[in-house]
Structure formats: C-alpha cells, structure tokens
Amino acid sequence: MLTFITIRFLDILDILLVALLLYQLYRLIKGTIAFNIVIGLFSLYLLWLIVKALNMQLLGSIMGQFIGVGVLALIVVFHPEIRKFLVFIGTNYNVNKVLSLDKLFGVNRVKSVENEQIEILADACFSMGKSKTGALIVIARMSELADQIKTGEIMNAKISSSLIRTIFFKNTPLHDGAVIIKDNMIVAAGCILPLTQREVDKALGLRHRAAIGITENTDAVTIVVSEERGSVSFVAAGKIKQRVSRETLIGLLKESLNLQN
Numbered sequence: 001m002l003t004f005i006t007i008r009f010l011d012i013l014d015i016l017l018v019a020l021l022l023y024q025l026y027r028l029i030k031g032t033i034a035f036n037i038v039i040g041l042f043s044l045y046l047l048w049l050i051v052k053a054l055n056m057q058l059l060g061s062i063m064g065q066f067i068g069v070g071v072l073a074l075i076v077v078f079h080p081e082i083r084k085f086l087v088f089i090g091t092n093y094n095v096n097k098v099l100s101l102d103k104l105f106g107v108n109r110v111k112s113v114e115n116e117q118i119e120i121l122a123d124a125c126f127s128m129g130k131s132k133t134g135a136l137i138v139i140a141r142m143s144e145l146a147d148q149i150k151t152g153e154i155m156n157a158k159i160s161s162s163l164i165r166t167i168f169f170k171n172t173p174l175h176d177g178a179v180i181i182k183d184n185m186i187v188a189a190g191c192i193l194p195l196t197q198r199e200v201d202k203a204l205g206l207r208h209r210a211a212i213g214i215t216e217n218t219d220a221v222t223i224v225v226s227e228e229r230g231s232v233s234f235v236a237a238g239k240i241k242q243r244v245s246r247e248t249l250i251g252l253l254k255e256s257l258n259l260q261n
C-alpha cells in the first residue's frame with residue numbers, strides 16, 4: 001500500500017522551508033489588518049473552489065476573473081508587508097548568520113555588549129527611572145540598524161552610566177529619540193525608530209511603540225524608561241515586558257544576548 005508515494009529528502013526540505021516561510025509571514029502580519037485580509041482572501045478562494053466544483057458557471061466565471069488578477073492585487077494591497085518581509089529575511093537570515101562565517105574563519109566578532117556593560121546599562125536605567133527621566137536604548141545584534149543610526153547623531157562613545165544619563169537629561173538636544181548600542185559602543189543618539197502598527201496597551205505612548213517597532217523586523221532588543229511612571233520595560237521580538245526589576249532586566253538582557261553569568 002502507498003508504494004507509489006516516494007518521499008525524497010528534498011521533498012521534506014521543501015515542506016520545511018514552506019512551513020518556515022509561512023510561520024515567518026504569520027509572525028509578521030499577526031495582529032495587523034493584513035492578517036484579516038489574508039483570512040478574507042483565503043475564504044474567497046475556498047468559496048471559488050466550491051463554486052467550481054458545483055459547476056456554477058456565472059458565479060464561477062466572475063470569481064475566476066477576480067482571482068485571475070488576484071496576484072497583482074495582492075502585490076498592491078500587501079506592498080508594505082512584502083517590503084517588511086523582505087527586509088526581515090535580509091536582516092535576520094543573512095548568509096553570515098546562517099553559515100556563521102565569522103566562526104568558520106575564526107573571527108571573534110565583538111559582542112554587542114559585555115556583562116559589565118549590562119550592569120552599567122541597568123544602573124543607568126533604574127537611576128533614570130527614579131528621577132522620571134524618559135529613555136529609549138536599543139541594543140543591536142546581527143541587524144546593523146544602519147537606517148536608524150543614520151537618523152541620529154553619531155557618537156561612537158564608550159558605554160557609561162553618566163553619558164547615558166546625560167544624553168537623556170531633559171531638554172538636552174539629544175534626549176529625544178533612541179540611543180543605539182552596537183559592538184560595545186554607544187554608536188548614535190537621537191535616533192528615530194519605526195513605530196509598531198499593532199494594537200498595544202492603550203497606556204503606552206510613542207516611546208514604547210518605537211521600542212516595540214524596532215524589535216519586530218530586526219533582532220535588536222530595547223530598554224525603555226517611562227518618563228510618566230519611571231518604570232523600566234524590556235522589549236524583544238515585538239514583545240514587551242513592562243515594569244521589570246533590575247535583576248529581571250539583567251537576566252533578560254543576558255539571556256537574549258547569549259551572555260554567560
């Protein structure tokens with residue numbers, strides 16, 4: 001029985017790749033209006049299959065025309081999502097990461113932050129929280145964040161608590177926007193980040209929306225200090241953990257940046 005079905009290794013790989021693509025697409029559009037559109041289109045397609053199977057000529061041909069131009073319509077309707085998806089693939093599945101060229105050639109890439117800097121960042125954030133100073137700190141990993149860095153002031157400075165607190169001190173020119181940390185340095189300040197388009201807690205304003213937005217399409221993580229509440233939040237992969245303690249923040253940072261204690 002079923003001897004006519006032969007499954008090759010490539011077929012399994014094919015299925016796995018399609019599953020991975022669908023999963024990433026789902027992650028990208030989950031919670032957005034695009035998700036509802038996909039469900040609507042899928043229902044329409046199912047209806048068309050039923051209409052065709054029942055041989056309902058008139059309705060079948062009208063729907064057939066619609067589905068015929070469907071691919072073009074999809075590209076137009078999903079233009080922003082397709083763009084986001086390609087950027088996501090480009091930044092998160094780059095050849096360097098997949099093949100780990102750095103490891104292959106024995107190059108020891110500088111970590112985005114070391115243990116010592118994590119403690120400094122946590123101290124700075126909780127000190128700013130106490131004085132109700134708003135702050136937004138992005139820690140870049142594999143994604144270069146070149147587009148966001150370009151929008152700010154280049155600093156290339158050593159990470160220090162006093163520098164971070166000075167940057168975010170109210171009414172200084174650089175306190176608006178985000179600080180971006182990469183390769184153990186504060187590379188830029190006053191950077192503009194993309195805002196999340198998803199529905200989030202109504203109490204969260206633009207600072208928190210920007211913190212979530214940048215982690216949706218990149219592998220960066222962010223720390224936000226609320227000016228209103230003085231609380232500290234951690235964001236990774238589009239998910240925000242609000243009001244974390246100093247210890248929790250340090251643990252989450254070490255875990256997401258793969259640092260040992």
Ligand SMILES: Nc1ncnc2c1ncn2[C@@H]1O[C@H](COP(=O)(O)OP(=O)(O)OP(=O)(O)O)[C@@H](O)[C@H]1O
Binds near residue numbers: 176177206209229
């Ligand atoms: N796109 C953006 N990228 C980076 N920073 C941004 C962006 N949009 C707003 N901000 C920062 O957020 C500040 C406004 O924060 P807002 O009060 O709306 O946010 P919030 O999430 O309610 O935070 P808080 O609890 O600190 O008030 C701005 O002054 C600016 O520094």
